[in-house]
Each structure stands twice: as structure tokens, then as C-alpha cells.
Amino acid sequence: MKQKPFQQSDEEIAALVQAGDIDFFGVLIHRYKEKIIRYARKFLSNNEDINDIIQEIFIKAYKNIQSFGIKRKFSSWLYRIAHNELVNALKKRKKKILPLFELDTFLPHSLQDESLIQNIDRQDTQKMINKCLDRLEPKYREPIILYYLEDLSYKEIAEVMRVPISTVGIRIKRAKEIMKSIFKKLEYSL
Amino acid sequence: MNNQQEKNSIIDKVLNKIKSGRVKMKPKIYFILKTVLLISGTLVLISFIIYFVSFVIFSLRVSGVLFLPKFGFSGMKIFLNSLPWFLILIIAILIILLEIFAKKFTFVYRRPILYSLLGIIMIVFIGSFLIDKTPFHSNLFWKAQQRRLPGIGMVYRNFGAPRIGNVHHGAVSEVIDNGFKIETPCGEALTIVVSPKISLILKTDIKEGDAIVVLGKRSNSTVQAFDIRKVEKDLNLFQSQRVRGYKSFWK
Numbered sequence: 113m114k115q116k117p118f119q120q121s122d123e124e125i126a127a128l129v130q131a132g133d134i135d136f137f138g139v140l141i142h143r144y145k146e147k148i149i150r151y152a153r154k155f156l157s158n159n160e161d162i163n164d165i166i167q168e169i170f171i172k173a174y175k176n177i178q179s180f181g182i183k184r185k186f187s188s189w190l191y192r193i194a195h196n197e198l199v200n201a202l203k204k205r206k207k208k209i210l211p212l213f214e215l216d217t218f219l220p221h222s223l224q225d226e227s228l229i230q231n232i233d234r235q236d237t238q239k240m241i242n243k244c245l246d247r248l249e250p251k252y253r254e255p256i257i258l259y260y261l262e263d264l265s266y267k268e269i270a271e272v273m274r275v276p277i278s279t280v281g282i283r284i285k286r287a288k289e290i291m292k293s294i295f296k297k298l299e300y301s302l
Numbered sequence: 303m304n305n306q307q308e309k310n311s312i313i314d315k316v317l318n319k320i321k322s323g324r325v326k327m328k329p330k331i332y333f334i335l336k337t338v339l340l341i342s343g344t345l346v347l348i349s350f351i352i353y354f355v356s357f358v359i360f361s362l363r364v365s366g367v368l369f370l371p372k373f374g375f376s377g378m379k380i381f382l383n384s385l386p387w388f389l390i391l392i393i394a395i396l397i398i399l400l401e402i403f404a405k406k407f408t409f410v411y412r413r414p415i416l417y418s419l420l421g422i423i424m425i426v427f428i429g430s431f432l433i434d435k436t437p438f439h440s441n442l443f444w445k446a447q448q449r450r451l452p453g454i455g456m457v458y459r460n461f462g463a464p465r466i467g468n469v470h471h472g473a474v475s476e477v478i479d480n481g482f483k484i485e486t487p488c489g490e491a492l493t494i495v496v497s498p499k500i501s502l503i504l505k506t507d508i509k510e511g512d513a514i515v516v517l518g519k520r521s522n523s524t525v526q527a528f529d530i531r532k533v534e535k536d537l538n539l540f541q542s543q544r545v546r547g548y549k550s551f552w553k
Contacts, residue, residue, distance in 0.1 A: 130330075134320055141313050163312060170316045171325050179333040220414045274411045 122186035129177055137177075140186070141170055147262060148194050154245060154257050155198050165201055169194045188271040191258065195272050202250060214251065216282055217275050237288060244294040252287035255280050340406055347400045348422075352429035354393050357457075358386055359430060360439035364487050366471035369515040372531045377517070380469065397422060470494075470525050471515040471533075474508060481527065484514065493524045508532055 120128075122143065128136045148169055152162050172193050180189050237260055245253060258264040258272060259280075270277040319325045362368040362385075370381035400422055404410045410418045433439070439458075445451040446458035470492060472484035481496040494516050508514060508530070518527035 134327075137320065138313065138317050141316060145313060166312050167316055170312075171319065174316070174320055174325060175328050176333075178328060178330040218415045220416065270412060274405070276412055276414050278414070 123182045126177060126180055126186050127182045137174055144190055151194060151257060151262060152198060156201060165197050169197050185268060188268040191272040217279050220278060240291045240295050243298060244291040247294050248287055248290060252283055255283045256287045259284055344403045347396060347403060348425060351393060351396045351426050352433060354389060355426055356430040356433035357439055358389050359434055361386060366469045366515050369471060369533055373517060373529055468517050468519060474510050474512045474514060477510060494527050495524060496527045
């Protein structure tokens, strides 16, 4: 018996789209539209730009869906497309050349314990994020959003940003330190 | 338009474009070919780097520069001045290019760049070491000398065996009263005249068939030696230069 779309995993639906069932692509858009819009809004403020970019992200996902291996996670793959689109949009807007290699991807770092962070300070950090996120550099902002707001694991974030897993841990740690200092300044000024 | 309507309109626009055929899915073969191209490009780049590195080692050996660090600080200074920096710059650029290529592979970008760079350097050195054990460059060098190698032959003629100021090397063909006669890897016969100050040590140490490196001023085919060093046989440095046409010691 054929499963209903809402019972199937993203990867199973992606396989159906690959096989030519293009209507199922609508299911994937429904599942991810909110998340991708929220993700894009953390980087871009202009609504017109965001709408165009969201359309472009889903169109690129459809065009390239045959490159998706169903053993991978669909969410990481889609966020990777979104990441590329947003990086391009930011490059155009700031007319800035991004470095080929970031220094923190060069050397190995000890891996931060993900579960420990999750239990101790998730709620505190989410409070800070709401107040300080727009003051963070994109390279720190992105892993924070993906980890605390979009619930992606370090491994998935590493796939999206194409950086080593240990770099994700270091960036999240640094982002939190920066946010703490911004948060303190804000509290004093209130 | 409220938020919900806006979101729905995005979905409708995307689905309309897909259903009307304005947006088409790229076929699987496109991605397979892209991957094949990426892998081939990476392999070609690795081959180029290995070729250049092994060529630099070959050229350093043929010119005698490779043995200069044996002369201590002064030798090291000439060694650094004589390195083919232009070729080394090309190699560095190719390695950076290879790192950019390699970062497209999951097993590369998941690890720190330092690891992939070390991996690349290791592959390049092992590859160059293996090439160096074959007569590959010697054969090409010889063909280039005979003008039988178009294109790349120019590289061998220009960089293959640069003459470095006061550095000479070769195998001792005869021990004479005031020094030695040597035959260079290019088949040239040179007479090495040593000062009495160093000759005593040399007489007991160097014999016919030994490979030596000489620092000294040359006039015609005679070299007034300031310093001489014997090259360790187990380094196998001269043996791999079995250039066709080289006589006696180089065969």
C-alpha cells in the first residue's frame, strides 16, 4: 500500500521527485518554506529580496535534485543551497570578496561537547540570540541560527557550511562569548 | 498581503514555473559527468605537481645544488640562492589550486585544511620520490639536449641543468698528483686542482669512482677547488641519472 506523503520522510519524497513525481516537490516546499524564510530573514532585511531568494532556493533545489543522494539528510542538502544563495546575496550587497580559506578552518580544534551545551544553556542562549544576533558577523551568526533556532546538529551544520565539525563548535563557542559581552553592555545601558 | 498569503504565493510561483516547464530538472548524467570531471581535474593537477616537484629535484641534482648543504653555512647560502624559485612559486600556486579543488570532496572539507594540505604534500613527495627513481626526467632531458623534444624541451634546456657559479660535481675518473679528474653528469671532463691544505685529507679519502661535489673557480676545463665533499653512495643521488649517452660512471 502506498504511504501518504505526510508519513514519508523527506528523503523518500525526494526520491519520488527524482523518479519524476514532480507534485511531491510541493510537499517538500511546504515542509521547509517556514524554516528557509526564517533562516533567510536572519541575514537579509529587505522583504522583496527575501521573496526572490526563497524562490531561487527552491528552484535550484528542484533543478539539482538528481544530485541529492537519498542516504544523506535532505534538510542539510537544502540548507546548503540556501547558504550558497545567501552568501551570494550578501556578497552582491556588500561588494566584498570573501576569503578562500578562513583561519579557523585551518587548524584542528578539540570538539565541543554538543549534549552538554544543549542541556546547560540552550534557553539562556536563545534569549541572548533574540537580542544580539544582528550584531554578529555572518560567519558566527549562521552556526548559531542553525544550531539554536533550526535544531541542526554540528555534523549537519558542518555539511551546510562546508567547514570541519570542530570549526562549527569553535564558532558557536566564540559567537556565545561575543553575544555575552554584547548582552552585558545592553543590560547596563538599560 | 499578509505573511501566510505571501508564503503561499512563493510556493505557487515555484510550482507554476516547474509545471509550465520553465524550470527543468538537470539529468543525473549531468551530475555524474561533473563528478568525473572533478575527479579527473584533481588527478591531472596532482600529476602536474608531482611532475614539477620531481623535475625540481632532478634539476637540483644535475646542477649539483642538492649537495650544497653539505658545505655547511656557506653552502646553505648558495643553496638557497640557487633554488629555482620561479618553479617553486608555480608549485605553490598549483598546491593552493588543488586544495580548492579537493575541498569539493566531503572527506576533505570535513577536516581541517592543515590535514588536507599535509595529505597533498605527502602524496606529492611520495609520487616525486617514485618518479625520481625512474629515468623519466633523464630521458626527457637528453632528448631536449638533442632538440628532439618539442614544447616541454625548452623547460629542460632552461631549467634542467642550470650552471651554478662555483659549483661542480661528478664522478672521479682519475686521481692525479694535484687533484682529480672528474666526469660531470653532462659528460664533460674537468680537472680539479686542490690546494695542498686540503689535498692530504682528500688523498686518503677520495678514490676513483667516487662521486664528489666541488666548490671552486673554473677556467676552461680546470677548477681551482676551495672545498670538496664526497657524496654518500647510499644516497643513490648519481645513480638515477642514467642519461642515455652518458659514459662510464653514469651507466
